[in-house]
Amino acid sequence: MDTKNKMINIQNCMHEAGFKLTPQRHAIVKVLLDHHQEHLSAEEIYVELLRVSAAFGLATVYRTLDILTSLNLLTRVSFEDGVARYDLRTEDPAHFHHHLVCTQCGKTVEIHEDLLGDVEKVVLRQYHFQVSDHRLTFLGLCQDCQNSNLLESG
Template sequence: MSQEKNDFKELLKEKGLKLTTQRRTILELLEKHQGEHLTAEEIYELVKIECPEIGLATVYRTVQLLQELKLIERLNLDDGYSRYEIGKSENEHHHHHLICNQCSKVLEVEDDLLDPLEDEIEKSFNFKVTDHKVKFYGICSDCIKDNK
């Protein structure tokens, strides 16, 4: 994480902010829990193990800052919570999410199957697609197995 830590430190410096233990710990925690789509409250519960003095308000402010710096992304998985994950680089598309209607498990699809559709949209509408977000709803393999 040393290069990422230096990049993070530089981003903060540009904004006139310091790399605090709490900010570093929250970013490291999100990196360790990639693919888990944590809420701010879940981040707080995990980070206070390492930083017992941290408050929930600090977590909310830090998550907001990390989002503004485009280091993390906020997700809406239609469950009433804002969830967070490490952001993608500017030339990477978002991955897609599969959401189980029964157990609420969220799976990630890393393949970007929409590239041909994006090309067609760009040609047909003279519209430069910069990103897209896709969520699929259904029943996961575990729930299908449990229902047999």
């Protein structure tokens, strides 16, 4: 799905929940869409907005992120650095994608396959717990860091 259609879907979801996609909210969502692979923090989103216009306040960014999170359009994630970062849910809203995080360089890679469907069934069957969502982060070394470490030790 292209950026325009994603924006329309987000606008429709917000409208159905009684929220308008104001110009400020539109700009925030655009930054999230343009940088979806980067998992930006609220402050990083704010800095990107200031590149376009000085008419934004950090409080507006936080309020919009809270609205998008409450509507399940956005997920707050935290990696090794402990900073709250945001990830637009542009695929299947029923499940969040997973992450590979390099503990050496901090690179983050998204896995879009749902790897835990069978685990959810076991959780339901054995623990009588209905899973609504899950998040999985694998920590380790990316290929670049592995190669770099081999060169340094060799």
